[in-house]
Amino acid sequence: MPSYTAPVEDLQFVLHDVLKVSEAQTPGYDELEADITAAILEEAGKLTSEVLAPLNVVGDKEGCRLENGVVHTPSGFKAAFEHVKAGGWPGLDMPEQYGGQNMPYVIGTAVGEMFSAANQAFTMYQGLTHGAASAILAHGTQAQKDTYLPKMVSCDWTGTMNLTEPHCGTDLGLMRSKAVPQEDGSYRITGQKIFISSGEHDMAENIIHLVLARIEGGPEGIKGVSLFIVPKFMVKEDGSLGDRNGVTVGSIEEKMGIHGNSTCVMNYDGATGFLLGQEHKGMRAMFTMMNEARVGVGMQGLAQADVAYQNAVNYAKERLQGRAVTGAENPDGPADPLIVHPDIRRALMDQKSFTEGARAFILWGATLIDAAHRGGDDAADGLVSLLTPVIKGFLTDQGYDMTVKAQQIYGGHGYIEEWGMSQFTRDARIAMIYEGANGVQALDLVGRKLAADGGKHVMAFFDLVKGFIKDNAGQDPEFDADFLEPLKAASKDLQSAGMYFMQNGVKNPNNALAGSTDFMHMFGHVCLGLMWARMALASKQALAADKGDPDFHQSKLATGRYYMVRQLPATALHLNRISSGADTVMALDAANF
Amino acid sequence: MPSYTAPVEDLQFVLHDVLKVSEAQTPGYDELEADITAAILEEAGKLTSEVLAPLNVVGDKEGCRLENGVVHTPSGFKAAFEHVKAGGWPGLDMPEQYGGQNMPYVIGTAVGEMFSAANQAFTMYQGLTHGAASAILAHGTQAQKDTYLPKMVSCDWTGTMNLTEPHCGTDLGLMRSKAVPQEDGSYRITGQKIFISSGEHDMAENIIHLVLARIEGGPEGIKGVSLFIVPKFMVKEDGSLGDRNGVTVGSIEEKMGIHGNSTCVMNYDGATGFLLGQEHKGMRAMFTMMNEARVGVGMQGLAQADVAYQNAVNYAKERLQGRAVTGAENPDGPADPLIVHPDIRRALMDQKSFTEGARAFILWGATLIDAAHRGGDDAADGLVSLLTPVIKGFLTDQGYDMTVKAQQIYGGHGYIEEWGMSQFTRDARIAMIYEGANGVQALDLVGRKLAADGGKHVMAFFDLVKGFIKDNAGQDPEFDADFLEPLKAASKDLQSAGMYFMQNGVKNPNNALAGSTDFMHMFGHVCLGLMWARMALASKQALAADKGDPDFHQSKLATGRYYMVRQLPATALHLNRISSGADTVMALDAANF
Structure with a gap:
């Protein structure tokens, strides 16, 4: 059975040596001393590796079961959920007034990585709840907050997001679910929603559905869509649970992976709903x-x-197969471990350099979210809104590829379910699809975010890269050659691509959109390149100051060099493709495909 | 449910317009007139789309079931197998003297593509039989041929390959299965084999296992391994079936995909085996x-x-979602079809340009195999032995990526099993692993094939590319710019990579092996680039001669241009990685991963 070890040392390195969170001006960050975050991460690491990870295979094998309208989660999930609740983990970064611990989002993110790694399907129950609670926090009335948030922050009640219908996913303007206003100010919601993660299950007393629907008589299309709170059980004035609402699970989807999460068809049959936020502004509220x-x-x-x-x-360290081409490394054994072989190393280095770079990228993004939300920093808000589709699209495309590479190292043992490697790829696959398929992320990036506010945010990104290079160049020729020069070249490629879009996208927007996925990927590479340069600098400084574990920092530098040499130059290929424009992409008539 | 349409027109184009098979000197090719091959391909197309494709999902859902030592294949498989046998398809390219139709291998390959596309798990039963029969044909005594081949060519008896053991896959020198010589010239085979495709099932009267084992007292390692024929039921002198042999199925593996094929643990417990080929030369026979x-x-x-x-x-043509950025294309409908969106087109063009290029590449490879085996052409034999790891490694890595791209177009519907797109990725995944994991293919290519016979075969490949460019340059500036120049650039990258290996691989072989997978991929791109140039030339000539469907040929040219612009330039990135050598790949101590 696969195992999981929480990357506490690496998270601490990124938080403190690279991002230096406790020195940041963001409100609440002064509390993030290294010993505090270490204590949280170690505790979360223990929980995830000991309680959640062993249930990952169980969830995959058993899946969820629908019987007489009740969804049964896999064995052990309910007990583990109680364990997680008792530790207060769901409310880690939620406001104290609703029972949370008010930690910054960056800590929620660091802990969230562990939860997702240990058991993605399980963690989605609390993840969706967190998202729904955030929307109520941002758009709810005080009464709505008081009614729902304390129970959702504790995960006594869980939450869902209801967008997709059978005939519409990305294009929500086609939505048919309708809401009829009632005299008491509530609405009757009717319609069918599909692909509803955690839609129905047996781990919570109540489920709070956030549902997009169209108020009768409102505008056509996306501008007539509103967001509603639809509780599974009505909540009485005193907070106790009342009647069952008119929402039922129709079926559970049979999926490629994340079997431990119940993905439901939800039927709303005149269910009572309460408007969240403003009429016809449902998309805005949902986007929170x-x-x-x-x-x-x-x-x-x-x-x-x-x-x-x-x-x-x-x-790769344990499996003995073949001999190193440069001479036996395990001469007393029948063969050498797989890890001696250069092609195995290449695959492992691809994975290692991606995950460590991605971890820094995500945590950097989380600090920008904190700066925006806690510190009111508009520049940070603009930058993270630009980076969000890159974080989503690039990291899930690449993350999936990395699970495939990890599976490949097992040979035939990777293909049978016994070793658990297939599950990682099957679970990772959904992340490229949900919350906006990656093509939609690329469209959002190129069609919307790039030009937002006159291109201010992308300019800020380039200034940031240039500033980093300028501040650190000329002090160490090796660092310049290994890190700053490749970063500069890649960033230049990215700028050239942006320039191409500006010069060619106006006369024909297809010229921009045909290169959108390539642009998202090259942007991701530049971000990871920047992160590696920052990490390398931190490790170099730590080594010079004789601080920390020298092996850790030497490995960090070596892994960074690998990324700069082997991965970052992909930007040139992406630029090459982008610069070819839309002609070859759009040449065929649909009939000739 | 997904559907399948056999690509008869495209196969005919490759066979006749591009490869001009009926004009080739290879014995038997003179019979391959266009109307003959069309009749075969249409008949196979009908069978595969109407009989095999509908069983694909059935096989995935039901899987195989082991009860009391008997493996039950999915509903409908047995009837379909009888259908296939009745049509004589398993013996299509087998010798007439054993009941086959003696068609060239290239026809077997064209038909084989359809069978695999329609139902890979099902087709493996006859595919393994074909391989086992080929080994007996090449290495068996006349008596062995007479005993086994007629029944195997008809698929009344099926065959298997038994290599892998729990502790050894790639490194077969570690093998433990043993063979003890008996006085009657037979051997007693004892050991356990795993991952045995079609190892046990209910569709054949007998199963002929080819088993690698070590004859007691023979040399250590790979040089002491011999190949044995181990029938499930002993075959009597008169050809009728006798006693059950000492081989049993231990269990069926639970796998990520190809559920319709029974992947078995096989236990040999003093089973009677007959030496196939020479003692201790089992690997040679198995390599056939x-x-x-x-x-x-x-x-x-x-x-x-x-x-x-x-x-x-x-x-993409049916699903309505969003509007074309350049203006509605389906103004009377609620939205435009997905195929109007540039990023959807990009993904489809990636797939289309790959599959059509790959089809030509495979069929070209098959003509080389025919030239070698039927025509005794040593140059063709050398060339196809060089190309074999590229065909296997590149086409399965890329093929898998393409199934993932196809699945992505369905959004959430691609992730649920109902639409069948998940199965294509799960089934395709195994092809990167079995018959030598793709890393081993890359190792074979760079470590063995490249330098074989003094590098003669790779030089022949480059000469072939150069010759094609020289013969066709300077006649049409557009063709030169669109096809010949990109091909020349990519081929130059490949040569530079080969040069790098020569200059740096001798002093440190890791410098070559660290770039092996990149080299395999760039080699694949150059092969597909060559195929696209050849196809484009054929289509250009057909258009000029007013021959065939102009839409078909215009689409071919447009798809080829896409490949040359968007895919072929990947060679530069691969060269870039290769030229960085082994330093960054091998820098870390194993302990620091």
Whole structure:
């Protein structure tokens, strides 16, 4: 059975040596001293590796079961959920007034990586609840907050997001679910929603569905969509549970992975709903959940890549097969371990350099979210809104590829379910799809975020890269050659691509959109390149100051060099493709495909 | 449920317009007139789309079931197998004297693509039989041939390959299964084999296992391994079946995909075996099967990519979602079909340009195999032995990626099993692993094939590319710019990579092996680039001669241009990685992963 070890040392390195969180000006960050975060991360690490990880295979094998309208989660899930609740983990970064611990989002993110790595399907129950609670926090009335948040922050009640219908996913303007206003100010919600994660299950007293629907008589299309709170059980004035509401589970979807999470068809049959936020502004309210959810999904890409990598490394060290081409390294054994072979190392280094770079990228993004939300920093808000589709799209595409590479190291043993490597790829696959398929992320990036506010945020990103290079160049020729020069070249490629879009996208927007996925990927590489340069600098400084474990820092530098040499130059290929424009992409008539 | 349409027109184009098979000198090719091959391909197309494709999902859902030592195949498999046998398909390219039709291998390959695309798990039962029969044909005594081949060519008896043991897959020198010589010239075989495809099932009267084992007292390691024929039921002098042999199925593996094929743990407990070929030369005999199997597995990569692509195209044309950025294309409908969106097109063009290029590559490889085996052409034999790891490794890595892209077009519907897109990725995944994991293919290519016979074969490949460019340059500036120049640049990258290995691989072989997977991929791209240039030339000539369907040929040219612009330039990135050598790959101590 696969195992999971929480990457506490690496998270601490990113938080303190690289991002230097406790020195940041963001409100609440002054409390993030290294010993405090270490205590939290170690405790979370223990919980995730000892309680959640062993249930990962169980969830995959058993799946969820629907019987007489009741969804049964896999064996052990309910007890583990109580364990998680008792530790107060769901409310880690939620406001104290609703029972949370008010820690910054960056800590929630660091802990969230561990939860997702240990058991993605399980963690989604609390993850969706967190997203729904965030939307109520941002858009609810005080009465709504008081009614729902304390129970959701504790996960006594869980939450869901209801967007998709059979005929519409990305294009929510086609939505048919309707809401009829009632005299008491509530609405009757009718319609069918599909792909509802955690839609129905047996681990919570109540489930709070956030549902997009169209108020009768409102505008056509996306501008007529509103968001509603639809509780599974009505909540009485005193907070106790009342009647069952008119929402039922129709079926559970049979999926490629995340079997431990119940993905439901939900039927709303005149269910009572309460408007959340303003009429016809449902998309705005929903996006509060979606942006957070997208960063969370990007994190899942990293998380699955990391746990798959950890197991692949263990296997590569233990499995004896063949001899090193440069001479036996285990001469007394029947063969050498797989890890002696250069092609195995290449695959492992791809994974290692991705996961460590991605971890820094996500945590950096989380500090920007904190700076925006806690510190009111508009520049940080603009920057993270630009980076969100990159975090989601790039990290889940690459994260999936990394799980496939980890599986490959096992040979035939990776293909049978017994070793658990197949599950990592099957679970990771969904992250490329949900919360906006990655093509939609690329569209959001190129079609919307790049030009937002006159291109201010992308300019800020380039200034940030240039500033880092300028501040650190000329002090160490090796560092310049290994890190700053490749970063500069890659960033230049990214700028050239942006320039191409500006010059060619106006006369024909297809010229921009045909390169959108390539742009998202090259942007991701530049971000990881920046992160590696920052990490390398931190490790160099730590080594010079004789601080920390020299092996850790030497490995960090070596892994960073690998990324700069082997991965970052992909930007040139992406630029090459982008610069070819839309002609070859759009040449065929649909009939000739 | 997904559908499958056999690509008869495209296969005919490759066979006749591009490869011009009926004009080739290879014995038997003179019979391959266009109307003959069309009749065969149409008949096979009908069988595969109407009989085999509908059973694909059935096989995935039901899987195989082991009860009291008997393996039950999924509903409908047995009837379909009888159908296939009645049509004589298993013996299509087998010798007439054993009941086959003696068609060239290239026809077997064209038909094989359809079978694999329609139902890979089902087709493996006859595929393994074909491989085992080929080994007996090449290495068996006349008596062995007479005993086994007629029944195997008809698939009344099926065959298996038994290599892997729990502790050894790639490194077969570690093998423990043993063979004890008996006085009657037979051997007693004892040991356990795992991952045995079609190892036990209910569709054949007898199963002929080819088993690698070590004759007691023989040399250590790989040089002491011999190959044995171990029938499930002993065969009497008169050809009728006798006693059950000492081979039993231990269990069926639970796998990520190809559920319709029974992947068995096989236990040999003093089973009677007959030496096939020479003592201690088992690997040589087994490689007869393996080389054929590797080309066949490369074909599976193409086949799964094609069927996934076909369904993705249908979905992209039907699913209405969003509007074209350049103005509504379906103004009377609620939204435009997915196929109007540039990023959807990019993904579809990636798939289309891959599958069509891969089809030509495989069929070209098959003509080389025919030239070698039927025509005794040593140059063709050398060339195809060089290309075999590229066919296997590149086409299965890329083929898998293409199934993932096809699945992505379905959004959430791609992740649920109902639409069948998940199965294509899960089935395609195995092709990167079995018959030598793709890392081993890369090792074979760079460590063995490249330098074989003094590098003669790779030089021949480059001469072939150069010759094609020289013969066709300077006649049409557009063709030169669109096809010949990109091909020349990519081929130059490949040569530079080979040069790097020569200059740096001798002093440190890790410098070559660290770039092996990149080299395999760039080699694959150059091969597909060559195929696209050849196809484009054929289509250009057909258009000029007003021959065939102009839409078909215009689409071919447009798809080729896409490949040359968007895919072929990947060679530069691979060269870049290769030229960085082994330093960053091998820098870390194993303990620091």
